[in-house]
Amino acid sequence: MPVRKAIPEKDGAYFITFTCSNWLPLFKICNAYDAVYNWFNHLKQKSHYIIGYVIMPSHVHAVIAFSNTGKSINTIISNGKRFIAYDLINRLRKQNSHLILSELSSGLNKTEIKEGKLHSVFETSFDWKECRTEKFIQQKLDYIHFNPCKAKLVELPEQYEHSSAKYYYAGNQGIYPVTSFMELRDIDLTALHT
Template sequence: MSVRKNIAEPNGVFFITLTCARWLPLFKITDGYAAVYKWFDYLKQQGHHVSGYVIMPSHVHALVAFSTTSKSINAIVGNGKRFMAYELVRLLESNGNHDILRQLAEWVNATDRMKNKKHEVFEPSFDKKECYSLRFMEQKANYIHMNPCKDGLAILPEDYVHSSARYYYTGLQGVYPVITYLELQDIDLSRSQALKGRDE
């Protein structure tokens, strides 16, 4: 479901999709995968947990367990999108991708332009599904990990670098360390567990 309305739940496990504007492959063009990992770092510092992810050329799928904090889940995701947008624009500028920057500028609607928004880097809304059961989490984790194979970017899920599949399939952490959805069972998401610098 594409959402603009607030997520009422203060915590929970969510399957989230963030899509680049008009499906442009901005992560690939900029080699901007680190922007997503920096956002994941921030989530962990705030006591949340990354349980699965894949960064595709034009979008990100993530399985995130949000603990209760002072910020709403919508605000957390919205702030993450803003941070990643700034990072991707910075990379486009430093790489001299002026045509793409002009395109992103043209896509900003009049209302946002009045608020001084300069580039439309992501689609305005994000997709989310709350994961109520282990079976649903497993289904979403499998979907995440098979995404590169379906798009012809990898033969085996664990071969795609920007994914948590390696940990799920081999037990070895990949580029970014995660915990599995099974490990989430031991975590109480109703209480903030933020520990600055803690590595999950």
């Protein structure tokens, strides 16, 4: 899954966004928010840190601190998207969502079809921004936490269930526990974790 521009580093804090194909609300349709949480669990097992997130019906925003595991961050994110995509397709099949599955198949290009790909679940690229300062991390967290408010899903950020806003605005961990970005000061992300 290509990215517009490859992330040159193997560690660091990054603001990441990936979107369902055609902005379809697949996480809502499949009630598959837990698929992202499962990916977060995998990341934590590999010594990465989830700093903040929001899982919208059609896309994911996250601030993730990646430890150096020897793998490129692009590969880590691409593998995560693939892992989540398989889960979404399985759920759509169980729901007999033939129209959506057909739409996801019709978005494939000739190369993807030749490679045996059956569905295009996510946009092929993802967006990223390196978070070099605590101020920038805070800006990105505010942006993602207010996303559900802008979409008129809730009035206050901490009311949205699939977000870390509850932690940052009310002091209570939500569905998925996150690591405060302030704790990154004491974490050496550059040390190799295998």
